[in-house]
Amino acid sequence: MTNAITELGNAHKRDDVPAFRAGDTVKVHVKVVEGSRSRVQVFQGVVIRVHGSGVGRTFTVRKVSFGVGVERTFPLNSPIFESIEVVTRGDVRRAKLYYLRNLRGKAAKIKERREA
Template identity: 60%
Template structure:
């Protein structure tokens, strides 16, 4: 492995420590919370749409999200590890058989629908277990904080 790949992996690990990027693929409906700077003020803006492509690798990985805003198609390309992205949430998982969904650009309304992917039993149990573990960790953290406060 060369030096550049090593540095990229270190940067990705550092960025993943601060915020977790969920596992998503084209066809999934995403809600991307983007930091918007207007003059001296900054705020978080939600951008929700269908992921139509993922490209690049490593630190240079991008994904394209398409939404219809006031009857007009709007696409935005986000770098996965950009500091301007506060969070990415998978709203709905889509079932598609392509890696690039550029054909959705020519379709409107019901023709542009994507079938929802059924969740497997293993994925469902893993999701429930992860939720329970997160809840348990929150309780222990709260108990530790309460004990430290006394």
């Protein structure tokens, strides 16, 4: 039974998603449908968590828009977004960056990870 479930899940997995983790800054190109029209909206922010595994995997992106913190959670294998683009790689020591919610200004800035 679990074999059938994993096969079904693998059929719906997206293969165009780049590898990213908490602390990375990403641009998520989201499809927005308004009535009969459809357009692409870019949501850029810091990944504060990656949750789950397999088909049900989700990630949460946080940005500050006009002084207000905005968080949005996306299913990783969802057709809602067209693409994900990694802007910068962050150097963090935590898997969940919930502490960023309480930080303001430069304190909320994440150091860039240098590749060796």
